Amino acid sequence: MAKKENLPKTPPTREKILATAFKLFVAHGYEGASLNAIVTASGVSKGAFYHYFPSKLEVYNQTIEAFFLTPLEQINPSKLAKLSPKKSRSFMRQHYVSLPEKVSAATDQDIGRIFALTFDSIARIPDFHKKISRIYTKILKALTTSFKTAKTPRKAAKRKARRFLAQLEGEVYLRAIQNIQ
Numbered sequence: 765m766a767k768k769e770n771l772p773k774t775p776p777t778r779e780k781i782l783a784t785a786f787k788l789f790v791a792h793g794y795e796g797a798s799l800n801a802i803v804t805a806s807g808v809s810k811g812a813f814y815h816y817f818p819s820k821l822e823v824y825n826q827t828i829e830a831f832f833l834t835p836l837e838q839i840n841p842s843k844l845a846k847l848s849p850k851k852s853r854s855f856m857r858q859h860y861v862s863l864p865e866k867v868s869a870a871t872d873q874d875i876g877r878i879f880a881l882t883f884d885s886i887a888r889i890p891d892f893h894k895k896i897s898r899i900y901t902k903i904l905k906a907l908t909t910s911f912k913t914a915k916t917p918r919k920a921a922k923r924k925a926r927r928f929l930a931q932l933e934g935e936v937y938l939r940a941i942q943n944i945q
Contacts (some may be wrong), residue, residue: 778816781806786827787871790881794824794888828885828892831870835863836899841906852910853928856903860932875940904929 784806788797799820803813817823839859844852871878886893907925912918 777806777808777812781808781813781816781823782827782830783870785823786831787873789824789827790871790873790877793881794884824885825889825892828881828889829895832882832885833892833895833899835866836896836903839899839903839906841902844903844906845909847910849911849913852907856907856928856932860936863936874943875936876943879937879940900929 781802785797785802788801788805791797792801797820799813802820802823803810806813813823817826839856844855847855886896904922904925907928908918908922911924911928912921916924
């Protein structure tokens with residue numbers, strides 16, 4: 765009898781559906797990724813799909829949550845706020861440099877398609893728009909606290925934080941446009 769540790773591990777069904785749905789949504793958009801395509805590519809039955817997700821829209825919502833919100837939620841604003849300006853910049857830069865790699869590793873599509881899916885999600889899912897806005901607000905507030913020094917008033921620190929975050933976002937966007945990994 766084979767030992768369990770020698771058997772290849774397969775992802776649980778729910779995670780397999782989410783990963784497959786993400787690949788299809790990135791490649792074809794929400795409209796182009798049919799429920800049948802998600803089920804077929806996942807290698808599960810429709811019954812198994814419906815056990816985890818009541819609809820295509822719900823798997824879309826949960827996919828967006830897992831692949832876009834969760835990585836940003838891993839930033840701890842309390843810890844970020846306590847860092848020196850130099851260390852907070854370094855931490856955020858590392859986080860942003862790794863984001864495209866992490867998200868692209870889940871699909872064979874370029875980062876431009878991931879941006880397209882992100883913006884489609886903001887328009888399609890009002891709750892996603894609210895959640896991502898709240899996350900960025902917390903990050904900006906933490907960066908503002910980090911950047912505030914005896915020589916830098918809060919208002920100036922807030923401007924620096926916003927500029928810095930915009931620069932990071934712009935660098936990721938520019939890399940996508942220039943197709944640089």
